[in-house]
Amino acid sequence: xxxxxxxxxxxxxxxxxxxxxxxxxxxxxxxxxxxxxxxxxxxxxxxxxxxxxxxxxxxxxxxxxxxxxxxxxxxxxxxxxxxxxxxxxxxxxxxxxxxxxxxxxxxxxxxxxxxxxxxxxxxxxxxxxxxxxxxxxxxxxxxxxxxxxxxxxxxxxxxxxxxxxxxxxxxxxxxxxxxxxxxxxxxxxxxxxxxx
DNA sequence: GTCAAGATTAGT
DNA sequence: CTAATCTTGACG
Numbered sequence: 001x002x003x004x005x006x007x008x009x010x011x012x013x014x015x016x017x018x019x020x021x022x023x024x025x026x027x028x029x030x031x032x033x034x035x036x037x038x039x040x041x042x043x044x045x046x047x048x049x050x051x052x053x054x055x056x057x058x059x060x061x062x063x064x065x066x067x068x069x070x071x072x073x074x075x076x077x078x079x080x081x082x083x084x085x086x087x088x089x090x091x092x093x094x095x096x097x098x099x100x101x102x103x104x105x106x107x108x109x110x111x112x113x114x115x116x117x118x119x120x121x122x123x124x125x126x127x128x129x130x131x132x133x134x135x136x137x138x139x140x141x142x143x144x145x146x147x148x149x150x151x152x153x154x155x156x157x158x159x160x161x162x163x164x165x166x167x168x169x170x171x172x173x174x175x176x177x178x179x180x181x182x183x184x185x186x187x188x189x190x191x192x193x194x195x196x
Numbered sequence: 197g198t199c200a201a202g203a204t205t206a207g208t
Numbered sequence: 209c210t211a212a213t214c215t216t217g218a219c220g
Contacts, residue, residue, distance in 0.1 A: 044203070053203070063216060080204050081213025087203085100203060130204050172203055195204095 038104030056096030
C-alpha cells in the first residue's frame with residue numbers, strides 16, 4: 001500500500017536486502033506543521049562487526065549504540081564538524097547493521113527545504129547525506145528515534161521505481177580491501193537527485 | 197589529557 | 209584539489 005508507514009518487519013532483514021528495497025520509498029519529516037517528503041534514490045548498506053567500513057566494526061560505543069538497538073530506529077551521527085547523516089537500523093538487536101540514506105528526490109515542502117538550505121537549487125537540495133539532513137532538519141536529537149511510529153520522522157511505502165536499480169562501491173569509505181570493493185551502494189539509474 | 201581521522205560539502 | 213570544523217574513540 002502506497003503511503004503506509006514502513007513497519008518494523010520491513011527493517012528486520014539484512015541491510016543488503018533493505019538497502020535496494022528502500023529505493024522508491026518516501027522519507028517523511030513533520031516539521032512545525034509542514035510535511036516535508038522525498039523519494040529515496042540512493043542508499044548504502046553497512047554491516048556489523050565484519051564490515052571494516054562500518055561504524056559498528058569495532059563494536060558498540062556511545063556514538064553507534066543505536067545501530068545495535070532495534071530495527072526501524074534511526075542512527076544519526078555528526079561528521080566533519082558540520083554534517084549529520086541519517087541511517088535506518090536493520091536486522092535484529094545486536095547486529096549493528098544499518099542503511100545510510102544518501103539522497104532523496106524532493107517532493108513535498110520544497111520551499112521549506114530551500115529556506116533551510118539558503119535557497120539552494122532544487123537539484124542540489126537533497127543530493128547527499130549531509131544535505132538531506134540539513135533540508136529536513138535532522139540532527140542528533142533524532143538519533144535513536146523510532147521510525148515506525150509515523151511521528152516526526154518516518155518512512156512510507158512508495159510506488160515501485162521506474163528507473164533500473166544500479167549498485168557499486170560505497171562512497172568515501174575506509175577499511176580493508178573487501179570493504180572498499182563491496183558493491184553495497186544502491187541507486188536509481190539516471191535519476192538526477194543521486195549524489196555526485 | 198592528547199591526537200588523528202572522519203559514511204561531507206562548498207569553494208578555488 | 210583543498211579547507212573548514214569539531215566530535216569521537218583509541219591510547220596511555
